Amino acid sequence: MVxxxxxxxxxxxxxxxxxxxxxxxxxxxxxxxxPPVALKVMIRRRLSTRDLERVRNEIEVxxxxxxxxxxxxxxxxxxxxxxxxxMLALVLELCxxxxxxxxxxxxxASLPLAEAKRIAADVASAxxxxxxxxxxxxxxxxxx
Numbered sequence: 001m002v003x004x005x006x007x008x009x010x011x012x013x014x015x016x017x018x019x020x021x022x023x024x025x026x027x028x029x030x031x032x033x034x035p036p037v038a039l040k041v042m043i044r045r046r047l048s049t050r051d052l053e054r055v056r057n058e059i060e061v062x063x064x065x066x067x068x069x070x071x072x073x074x075x076x077x078x079x080x081x082x083x084x085x086x087m088l089a090l091v092l093e094l095c096x097x098x099x100x101x102x103x104x105x106x107x108x109a110s111l112p113l114a115e116a117k118r119i120a121a122d123v124a125s126a127x128x129x130x131x132x133x134x135x136x137x138x139x140x141x142x143x144x
């Protein structure tokens with residue numbers, strides 16, 4: 001479990017920015033048997049009432065789609081939420097790689113055909129899983 005204090009004070013590595021906040025890789029305050037997590041941090045005062053509703057919806061989607069027996073190997077697993085009066089954060093499985101990173105690692109951003117097919121099949125499988133919950137992922141891109 002990531003406590004609000006640990007989330008607020010832990011060393012972090014910025015791994016992404018979005019409309020609602022920033023996402024960090026976080027390892028502090030966790031025992032050696034627990035893998036690192038992604039911490040998606042949103043500052044409450046920067047969120048409109050509509051934004052907060054969207055964030056609450058995102059939390060419910062993560063709970064339904066990415067946890068427990070409903071988890072999928074190509075969907076980041078939801079772990080928990082962390083809330084303080086000033087901050088709201090989602091704690092997710094750290095997926096510390098992306099298609100964008102893989103494309104940058106190869107000349108001319110050209111993947112071998114077999115690898116490209118595997119990635120496409122993995123993405124399609126994950127989207128099929130998410131869609132089975134009547135959820136539309138509106139941010140599918142190489143970085144994600």
